[in-house]
Amino acid sequence: MSRFRTARLLTAGAAVLSVPYWLPRTVVAARVALFARINGDEGIAFPNADVPAERFQEIYSHPAANGRSRGAALSDLFWYWLAPGPEIHQEHLEEGPRYDEVARTTLAVLAGPGRELTAAAAGRTAAVLDELVTGRAAFVRLRDLMMPVWAEFFYGLVFREPCPPDARRLIVANAEDVVNALKCTRPRHLARRSRLTRYLRRRIDAGHVPPPHLPGGLTPQEQAYYLQGTFFNTAVVQMSEAMAHLLLALAQHPEVQQALADAPDDDRYFTNVLNETLRLYPLFGVAHRISTDDIPLGPGKVIPAGSVLCFNYPEYHATGYTDPDVFDPARWDRLVARRQHHIPFGVAANRPCPAWRPAPLAMHAATREVLRRFTLHSTVAHTRSIPHRAPCLLVRRDRPLPRHRLLAARVFLRVRDRWEDVWRSGAQLVLGTWMVLDARRLRPAERYFAAHDTQGVPLPSGSAEPPRETKGVPPCPPRS
Numbered sequence: 001m002s003r004f005r006t007a008r009l010l011t012a013g014a015a016v017l018s019v020p021y022w023l024p025r026t027v028v029a030a031r032v033a034l035f036a037r038i039n040g041d042e043g044i045a046f047p048n049a050d051v052p053a054e055r056f057q058e059i060y061s062h063p064a065a066n067g068r069s070r071g072a073a074l075s076d077l078f079w080y081w082l083a084p085g086p087e088i089h090q091e092h093l094e095e096g097p098r099y100d101e102v103a104r105t106t107l108a109v110l111a112g113p114g115r116e117l118t119a120a121a122a123g124r125t126a127a128v129l130d131e132l133v134t135g136r137a138a139f140v141r142l143r144d145l146m147m148p149v150w151a152e153f154f155y156g157l158v159f160r161e162p163c164p165p166d167a168r169r170l171i172v173a174n175a176e177d178v179v180n181a182l183k184c185t186r187p188r189h190l191a192r193r194s195r196l197t198r199y200l201r202r203r204i205d206a207g208h209v210p211p212p213h214l215p216g217g218l219t220p221q222e223q224a225y226y227l228q229g230t231f232f233n234t235a236v237v238q239m240s241e242a243m244a245h246l247l248l249a250l251a252q253h254p255e256v257q258q259a260l261a262d263a264p265d266d267d268r269y270f271t272n273v274l275n276e277t278l279r280l281y282p283l284f285g286v287a288h289r290i291s292t293d294d295i296p297l298g299p300g301k302v303i304p305a306g307s308v309l310c311f312n313y314p315e316y317h318a319t320g321y322t323d324p325d326v327f328d329p330a331r332w333d334r335l336v337a338r339r340q341h342h343i344p345f346g347v348a349a350n351r352p353c354p355a356w357r358p359a360p361l362a363m364h365a366a367t368r369e370v371l372r373r374f375t376l377h378s379t380v381a382h383t384r385s386i387p388h389r390a391p392c393l394l395v396r397r398d399r400p401l402p403r404h405r406l407l408a409a410r411v412f413l414r415v416r417d418r419w420e421d422v423w424r425s426g427a428q429l430v431l432g433t434w435m436v437l438d439a440r441r442l443r444p445a446e447r448y449f450a451a452h453d454t455q456g457v458p459l460p461s462g463s464a465e466p467p468r469e470t471k472g473v474p475p476c477p478p479r480s
Contacts, residue, residue: 043074043288043310050297053319053341059295059303060311061349067290068092070449072308073440074288079448080439081182082233083190084197085225087448087456088218090354091234094454098217105215106230106354109157114361121362124152125369133374136399139413142390143179143244147172149366150239154231158213159203170196174228175236182237183387184432185424196232200224222456235355238283242359243366244390245281246274250367251376251392253327261371261397270364272332278344280327281384282313289350314384316341373397379410380417387424388417 046060047053059065069075069092079086086092090106093099128149133140151171155163163171174196180186201224203209214223250257256273263269288310295303303309318324320341321331345356353359370376374394381388393409395401401409452458 043072043308044303045286045310045312047312047316047319050301053316056311056316056341057343057347059309060289060343060347062291062295064291064293064295064305065289065309065350066095067292068094069290069445070094070454071290071306072288073446074308074310075445076443077436077439078288079444080435080442081178081188082229083188083444084193085222085229086444087452088222088225089229089234090226091351096455098215098455101215101217102226102230103351103354105213105226108212109231110354110358112157112358114358117358117361118365120156121149121153121365122369124156125149125366128152129369129373133394137393137395137401137409139391139393139409141388142247142392143240143386144176144389146240146243146366147175147236149243150236151175151232153239153362154235158227158231159208160210167199170199171232171236174232175240178233179237179241181435183385184428184435185387187431187435193228197224197228200227200232238353238355239359239362241283241386242278243363244386245283245382246277246363246367247370247376248378248380248382248386248390248392249273249277249281249327250371251378252382256327256329257371257376260367261375264368264371267364269329270367271360272329274360274363275332275337275342275344276327276329279317279321279342280325281382281386282317282344284313284346285384287311287313287346313343316343375400377406377410377413379414381421387428388420391417 047056051059069079075092078092082089082092088102090099090102093102128145132145132148148168151168152163155167155171174193177186177189177192181188201220204214204220204223204227209223209227213227215226218226250260250273259269260266260273288308291303291305291307291309293305295307297303345353345359373396375397376392376394378390378392380391382390391413393406393413395406
C-alpha cells in the first residue's frame with residue numbers, strides 16, 4: 001500500500017511539474033478553435049490551394065482588395081479593440097477623400113531628414129534607459145521598457161516639443177491597454193483610454209498642435225481620435241513590439257548581438273538582422289480586406305465581390321526560404337528583400353505602413369543605445385505574439401556578472417516563463433472569448449455603417465446603406 005501511495009504521489013508530482021509543457025498548448029488550441037467558431041465561416045485565408053504563396057502579393061495588391069471595414073463581421077472585433085475612434089483609424093478608413101487627407105497628414109508628421117529622426121530616437125532611448133535601468137543588472141520586460149521611448153518619440157513628432165511626464169504616462173497607459181487587449185491578456189479599459197482622448201482634445205482646442213499635423217476635414221473630436229489611434233495607439237504599440245522582437249532575438253543569439261555591438265554603425269548588417277527578425281516575427285498576424293469587386297483567379301475561378309480576404313503574414317513569410325524556422329541574418333546577403341516572400345510593412349499597392357521609412361532608422365538608433373549600455377540575456381519562448389512582453393536580463397557592459405549568476409538568471413527566466421504560460425493561456429482563453437462575444441454584441445462597425453456612409457457622413461433616417469454580403473471559406477485565425 002505504501003508503494004502504491006508513493007507511486008500515486010510520484011505520478012501526481014510528475015503531472016504537476018509537466019503542466020507548463022502541455023497545458024498552454026492545449027489551451028491555445030482550444031482558444032483558436034473557439035474563436036474560429038465564434039467568428040463564423042467568414043474569411044478566405046491566404047495563401048491557400050487556389051492562391052499559393054507565389055500569388056499572395058498579386059491578390060493582396062489587386063485593386064478590388066480595397067475594402068477596409070464595412071461588411072465584415074471581423075471588423076467589429078478590431079474596432080472593439082481599437083476604440084475609441086476606430087472609425088477614424090487610418091488602417092480602417094474606407095477609400096475616398098477622408099482617407100486621402102488622413103494619409104497625407106500622417107506622412108507630413110513622419111516626414112523629416114533621417115538625421116533628425118535618428119537623433120530623436122537615440123535621445124529618447126538614452127534618456128529612458130538612464131532613467132529606468134540604474135543598477136548593474138535588471139530584469140525587464142522589453143516591450144514595457146520600450147513603451148516610454150516611443151511615447152516620447154511620437155509625442156515629439158506630433159507636437160514638435162519635448163514630452164512632459166504626465167503626457168508620457170497617459171500615452172503609455174493607453175498603448176499598454178490597447179496591446180494587452182489585443183493579446184487577450186487583459187480586458188480593455190475605455191476609461192483609461194479616454195483620459196488620453198480628453199488630453200489631446202484640450203491640446204487641439206488650445207491650438208497646441210501644428211496645423212499640418214491635423215486633417216482639416218475632421219472635427220476636433222475626430223482629430224483627437226486620429227492622433228490617438230494613429231500615433232499613440234498603433235505607432236507606439238508597433239514600434240515597442242518591433243523593438244521587443246529585435247532585442248529578444250539579440251538576447252537569444254549572442255553572436256549576432258556581439259556583431260552588432262562591435263559594428264554599431266553597420267547599416268547593412270543591421271538591415272539584415274531587422275529583415276530576419278520581421279520575417280520570423282511579423283508585426284501583423286492576419287490583415288483582412290473586403291473585396292469590392294470580383295477578383296479573377298484563372299479559368300473558371302474567381303474570388304467573388306464581398307469576400308473577406310485574410311492575408312496570413314507568418315505563413316507567407318515561412319515560404320520560399322531554406323530553413324525558414326532558423327534565425328539567420330546572413331541569408332539576406334544572398335537574397336534581395338523585395339524579391340522574397342517578405343512584406344514587413346505591407347504591400348506598396350495596398351496601403352503600406354506609413355512608417356516604412358522612419359521605422360528602421362529609429363530602430364537602428366534605439367538598438368545602438370541599448371547595446372552601448374547593456375548585454376542582453378534571455379531564455380524565454382519567442383513567439384510572434386510575445387504575450388509575455390519579452391522578459392530579459394540587462395547587464396551593464398562595463399560591469400559584467402559572474403558566469404554562475406548569469407546561468408542562474410537564465411534558469412530563472414526559463415522556469416518563470418514556463419509557469420507564467422500556464423495562467424496566461426487560461427486568461428487569454430477566458431478574456432479573449434469574453435471580448436469576442438462582447439464585440440459581437442456591440443457590433444461597433446456594423447452600427448456605424450448603418451448610420452454613416454463610407455466617408456463618415458450621417459445618413460438620413462431610414463436610408464442606411466445595405467451591408468456588403470460577405471462570402472468565404474475557412475475562418476481567419478485570431479490576430480493575437
